[in-house]
Amino acid sequence: MPAPHTQTITPPPPRPEPSEDVPLPDPGTASVLPRSTSDGMHPGSDRGTGPGTGTGTGERTGSGAFPGTSRRTSSRRSRRGRLGAGLVEVPPVPYRDPTEAVLANPVVAEEKRFCGNCGAKVGRTRDGKPGDPQGVCDKCGTPYSFVPKLRPHEIVGGQYEVLGALAYGGLGWIYLAQDHNVSDRWVVLKGLIDTGDATALAAAMNETRFLAEVEHPNIVKIYNFVQHPDPDTGNLVGYIVMEYVGGRSLRQLALEHHRATGRIEPLPIGQVIAYGLEILPALGYLHGQGLLYCDLKPDNVIQTHEQLKLIDLGAVRRMDDYESPLFFTTGYSAPELAKRGASVASDLYTVGRTLAVLSFEFTGYTNTYKASLPGPDEVPLFALFGSYHRFLKRATHADPDRRFISAEDMADQLTGVLREIMALGTGKPRPGASTVFGPETRTFGVDMVVPEPGQRVPLPDPAEVIAGLPIPQVDTTDAAAGVLATTVATDPRTAIEALSGAPRESIEVRLRIVRARIELGELAEANRQLQAAQYLAIKAGFPHDWRIDWYRGLIELAGGRPRVARAAFDAVYDELPGEIAPKLALAVSAETNGDYFAASRFYELVWRTDHSYVSAAFGLARVYLAQGARAGAIEVLESIPPSSTHHVAAQVAAIKIKVRVGDDGRELAALSERDLVEASERLERLTLDPERRARLSAEVLDVALHWVRAGGSRQHPGARVLGRELVERDLRFGLERRYRELARLADDTDARIDLVDRANAVRPRTLT
Template sequence: MVEVPRVARINPRRAVLADPQVAERHRVCGKCEKPVGRGRDGKPGRTEGFCANCGTRFSFTPKLAAGDLVGGQYRVEGCLAHGGLGWIYLATDRNVSDRWVVLKGLLNSGDADAMVSAVAERRFLAEVEHPSIVKIHNFVEHTGADGVPVGYIVMEYVGGTSLKQILRTHRETGAIVLPPARAIAYVLEMLPALGYLHSLGLAYCDFKPDNVMQTDEQLKLIDLGAVIAMDDRDSPIYGTIGYQAPEIAKTGPTVATDIYTVGRTLAVLLIDLPQQGGHFGALPSARTEPLFAQYDSLHRLLLRATAGDPGARFSSMEELADQLTGVLREVLSTDDAVPRPGMSSYFGPPRGVFGVDSPVRGLDIVAALPVPLVDPGDSAAPLLAAVVGGSVEELERALAAGMRSVATADGESVEVALRLIRAALEHDDVGEARRRLTDFAAVYPEEWRLAWYRGQAALLAGEPDSAATEFDAVYAALPGEAAPKLALAAARELSSAQADQPSVSAARHYDTVWRTDRSYLAAAFGSARILRQAGDRTRAVRVLDQVDPDSARHIDAASTAVEVMLDGRAPGELSESILRDAGDRVRRLTLVTKGRAAQARLRVLTAALAWLRAGNAPAQRDSLLGEHFDEDGVRAGLEHSYRDLARETDDTWERFDLVRQANMVRPRTTL
């Protein structure tokens, strides 16, 4: 969905630093993060020494020089960069056709046994095989001129540009951050690699822009120095303050700690994240960050990924990728108004449209909202696929026989319990639904569908504010999904209707859903309702015009557009162009019944008669809906429409009233 600019491969020799030095502002203690090696009184700081705060030795001078032979195999060419564990070197592999490799220090310690142990502990990295992860070739030991043994990890050379460098170059053009879609695309590209490491029981620990390299159109993780087994409770944990999860010192490396680093990295690429003590600080709110105000779903995704509670974050890289992909679709559609629908992993398609021919009601919303998909891994999934809808009692009877064979250790299938809750809601039995929801919450308090169905129960009970709170929680958990936004918009529209004022929040969510996925027709009608209520008839009509002509609701949308154009307008607010536009729309409609066609004609001709009687006259002589565009012609058209409606109705008294109106409106004649 996103075209990312290509990055040319860099000649290895050109990547070598001519004068490898670490700027004083970047010199910090590797243990306590306090500044070290800083100048004073006009004198430059020391490049080697001991931290004044904790006494840990520091060194910012390269330990290898061009020409050094490491492990009897790798000839050093020079320094490439300085990282958390020291300098990173470019070398050639004398044993394999002088191929280019990168040497990265694993441990700088005077304890030879500790160095050997560190090398042994890292050998598992050679088993890592993924196209988006740098390949580990070897592990070697080398004793420098100072007699201190150092272990080195030997990696493939990836000649490209890091995301940190790409961001820096982008800032040179005057832009502080990357375009949102591009930043999201970069992160999405790396999530499968991180998920792969997790499948091996490994945590990456130090995901950040510095450690992602782009060459041509491919991205790779280029530094595995901080990778550690999640069950390793003894080895040191490396990371970068500002990216690292706050709880990692207590919990150790987990999927949740890596999720946190991904969220922080995406934030750094997206916004000018404020710094605290030289490190990136907390996420700003939507009130102070315009990007978050523009892309609410993106803001919510970052909030969940970087939640203080590890249990509140996404459960896996796969879940994060799924939701981030949904957010990307929304971002792109917001930018260029081109829909980008996608299959949901959590919800089925919308079941209907609410608020077309009548005011929005909770019961109609519940009937139209998508249904959460059944977990295929649930023991009762096959059974539920075979049963048809019905009341709670009917479903319980239908499931009784099958339940004995699918009962779980908890005594009941999760999906069966949720299906019975849904049945109660679909039959407007709020009390039964809430009773079952309470029982379910006692066993599965973290299940997101609890909030989804609690929101529906609140809608049925006439509590739109409570419904909005529940749907907002689902939206926060699944920011890339359309269904929670649609439900939230509907609840807030109902709430605003009680306050008799348009809901800006509902309008925004309706608009986001409709822009992204045109199968959510309820979002189009909802957006049009709120725009009309706010007095913006032009935009309301524009939204309704976007309903596909092949849609089953196209006629409803077109008819509603005419209604929006004309209803409630005083003659002074009308014009010939508006009336002719409305007439052309009705003329083009292929209406199913003669009665519905007559109603559409009535709406236009009634407005036209009021406009003519206010003293206006058309500038063009063309007819309006086949009638002369003068008072007699419009009256004749109205008479025919009333008589057509009278012939369509089965109600005798309604027929009498329609004939009476036809007689009253018909043009006067003389004998």
């Protein structure tokens, strides 16, 4: 692992190569982009590392003056729940006795000793003689010291008694102390590496100013700021007094997990996502206060019991601050910092990188993949959970404008991804309300036509699909949101007329008209309106509005171009990896295009996550049936719960699939007595109208008759199908009765005659 050091040079030195390249090494390099001067930019760096004992530690890089470029941001305050969001159990971390956290021998390892001015290696072993932890840099003559400034039992600020050093961080040693003025509570004192380091001093002052304004349960509290004379120079040194958080950093938890498993194994994916869902509300709170965190990484997040806290707020800055040094950590920091400065987008980037480092063996994240992610071919987790991969890709997109807009938006999508992962892992649905799409109020493909064996499975009508796909929610901030709320017309022509006087500068109005034109089959006009909506989105500063791709996909699907529609829906999936709707749209597009493998994958993701999307279950059954997987199709249909309004339709389809046989007899030979009995029992439990029951009963009895004629093996002599023994004579009587029932119910004379002829033909010979 690279050693920490602080320096200010031009240009910044290359990053030292780590001695190990494992998923969670200290990043090893930090750079500081300094405040602007009349001479322009003067890069520097500030590196540090530590064990993460509830204090800020780790290498960091930092800062400078940047032009006021930023993306659109949102500071809506996020919702907060218990760790795991009620979806996954996260092992609690016991509170750590602070006295046990004190280092018995506070020493900075030699490989972590660098000159704070020029970055040269200092205090190293030479000719077998151990390096001196304090001295003068041979290269630039700057004094250095890696010895703790405070001694046990020393009183700082007249009230804080030092017990010892806890860790060595980016700004120097971190100490445990007792506050004798406030119930002897445990506190942490965070000092500086070098009293002559103006950059470090500015960062410490920044932390003090911002922390005094912060009040959030997931962010460490600051109590005070005191000064104490340096024992060597007599100069006053500033110390931040903050809350002691007794627990383990996420980095420590990950390393402990590695040791416990005996191999380099990442934390469970559900646990990692749960951490992300606890971190994001804290960042959202800071953003709502006009602040940026800037330096998120596993070292800076502590878990105690079932709570997380962000620590080490030395990098916190105001959104409109382009003068203070900007601190960040290599491997976690956004690539645009040097050009665009820090932003909400760059903060969210660090969340994505933190989750990536914790969730898979991310070798090379500080070099080869410093600003990118490996693909599914290298990371099995991505191949298994494509939604998580897309989530991380958007969170860490090279273009800041393509990332999530806010911490709340990011948390919404991450929650959706977690629901999907937990549903796949546990086999239990994990439904949840969407914040951007309405629920599935209409279904498609539920009137399933079961074809004869060898024939193509009929696809649902495109118009039915478009009507059944979830509808994007109206943006309540849109100028015409009120008008749209009062436009309840379901007829598309009426809706267009009702919106004729609405503001034409409204994106929502344009999109509603697009939908109406699609429903009317006026696809050319729908395209024209969509182009107008896209122009308005770009004009409003939203060039990548996912709704444009969504409606483009609907237009292409309606126009019979499923391949193009699939590309559009795939773009929506990239933007909204936690949503059900784009996966359902991708499934039907793939099915229409004949890609049954992809269709089954997406249908399954939807159905296993949320059983309210019944269209996905019927779609999955169709795809299985198209591939000859009759048992799979039946299993899916049987999983539609009795509470669903489409339960009966699903049961009817399952019965038809089970008993549908072809002329070649292959399906007949595969039938068993149990199959016929189960189909009979399922049919008898259903509540059907007389004609539908009689027709389906006739199908079951007809197949049973053919099965008996073909020499089907009977295992239970008393077995019955719809009240008839599995013998030819009794089955003929049963089938005759069903044909006559259908004849009585038929409205058409020819159909009635045909059914009577069938009844006569199947009736066994009798003496009367």
